Amino acid sequence: MKFSRLVLPGATMIAATYGLARFSFGLLLPDMNESLEMSEFVSGMVSSLFYLAYCCTIILSTVITTNEGPRRMIISAGLSAFAGLVLIAVTPNVWVLALGVLLAGASTGLASPPYGAAISLWIKTDQQGKANTWINSGTSFGIVLSGLGAIFLTPNWRLTYLIYAILTFLILLWNFRVIPKVGTSSSLMLQKGNLSIRGVKGAIPLIFASLILGISTAAFWTFSRSFIEEAGDYSDWQLSGFWVIIGIFGVLGGFSGSLVERWGLSVGYKLGSLSIASASIMLSFTSENWLVPYLSAGVFGCFYIFLTGVLLVWGTRVFITNASLGIGIPFLLLAVGQVLGSLLAGLLIGTWDYATAFMLYGIIGMVATLLGPKKNKIE
Known part of the structure; x- marks a missing residue:
């Protein structure tokens, strides 16, 4: 096709x-x-x-x-x-x-x-x-x-x-x-019934990396707009514009497949996870100046889509005979991490404040950097 x-x-x-x-x-x-x-x-x-x-x-x-x-x-x-x-x-x-x-x-x-x-x-x-x-x-x-x-x-x-x-x-x-x-327009037949992760090389690092990345990105998805709304005097269109910036720069994340082919899976993963972490840390220093939150939104949008693209490539390489499982597992764990991360973020914000919570989530993102694929292999 x-x-x-x-x-x-x-x-x-x-x-x-x-x-x-x-x-x-x-x-x-x-x-x-x-x-x-x-x-x-x-x-x-x-x-x-x-x-x-x-x-x-x-x-x-x-x-x-x-x-x-x-x-x-x-x-x-x-x-x-x-x-x-x-x-x-x-x-x-x-x-x-x-x-x-x-x-x-x-x-x-x-x-x-x-x-x-x-x-x-x-x-x-x-x-x-x-x-x-x-x-x-x-x-x-x-x-x-x-x-x-x-x-x-x-x-x-x-x-x-x-x-x-x-x-x-x-x-x-x-x-x-x-x-x-x-069975139509394809030289590759569907392989059925292979739903186990047992004995699949590289599955465990993929699972933990997806879970931690989900936790580290939860605060941004759930509370970033509330944070900047509290931190500065923004109009409704400026607050919505913050969201548009995430989406516009996210389009650049579509190049992750090409960059992984050029730089390797390990380099792509580290670049993405470090950038995601930096976006949360950057937002923790937000002020009434619109430039900082908008820059943070651009970095987050670009590298969130980039990083999920890297997880897609990583997952399909780990589960090479079952692409749906290779996508389903990292995306499921990413969502589970976001559920846990959202609950924790609400607790941290209520106990301390937005800035402290986003700084901590940036640190969690830094930890996720250590869990990626090694030397461009899948283990």
């Missing part, structure tokens, strides 16, 4: 599930709280459903993709995102909102593993690393769209979600037409 024929619809599906269905929620939440009269506790509980749904469905998606191939899960991801966005747009109360959030969050877990399998089936071996990382960078395009939506459509959050739902449906139709069934 031609590289762009799979990568372009794949990147847009990741943009819809991660960017529109998942990350847009935090930007629109203040207006939703006001409309639905939700307390901070209730909105926090609803937000946690994204992570819960993600952790469950990425396991399901990995199993089904391994046994049946990628098409069914890719279509299911699009349907789940579309249904979730529609429910959020029309929700009359917090219960329907929670159901919409569950479906929207589920779409992200459903989407990630099957694209790794699709790439291993239909993309040439020497192009698979680049294909994985460019599809993964679709998250950045989705974040940019969600940030722009927050700037121009925030008072009309229902209309915003309805527009997102329409875009997602069109992307679903595109993928439905493009993704072939297993």
Whole structure:
């Protein structure tokens, strides 16, 4: 299959599930709280459903993709995102909102593993690393769209979600037409039933690195906007602009596959983890000057997508006969780490302050640097 024929619809599906269905929620939440009269506790509980749904469905998606191939899960991801966005747009109360959030969050877990399998089936071996990382960078395009939506459509959050739902449906139709069934247009047959990590060389370092990286990035995803809002006198469009910067620079992370090929996996991992750590440390020194938080957002956006791309390449090299497992395991552990990291960050911020918490999370990111692949091998 031609590289762009799979990568372009794949990147847009990741943009819809991660960017529109998942990350847009935090930007629109203040207006939703006001409309639905939700307390901070209730909105926090609803937000946690994204992570819960993600952790469950990425396991399901990995199993089904391994046994049946990628098409069914890719279509299911699009349907789940579309249904979730529609429910959020029309929700009359917090219960329907929670159901919409569950479906929207589920779409992200459903989407990630099957694209790794699709790439291993239909993309040439020497192009698979680049294909994985460019599809993964679709998250950045989705974040940019969600940030722009927050700037121009925030008072009309229902209309915003309805527009997102329409875009997602069109992307679903595109993928439905493009993704072939297993056994067609492929010289590589799907290997079924290989779901064990036992005896797989390099699996344990991959697991621990993904978990620690998830913890180290949680504070930024969850509390960075709240931090700068408290630290300085920013307008709504400047706060949303902070999010847009994360997405715009995240597009650069799509080059991680090419850089890994040139520099090696170990160098790419160390560069990414050190940069992620520096973004949190940089933000801990934030002030009323917009330059520091915006610079931090650019570094974080670029190297978060870069680093998840490195994890994709690392995972598919470790689980060389099962690409869906190679993507599912690091992304699952990344999400588990973010759940734990968010809970810990809230506790640290409540006990001390934002600056101290972000400094500590930067140090955790430095620790993650020590857990990467050694000398470009997978062990």
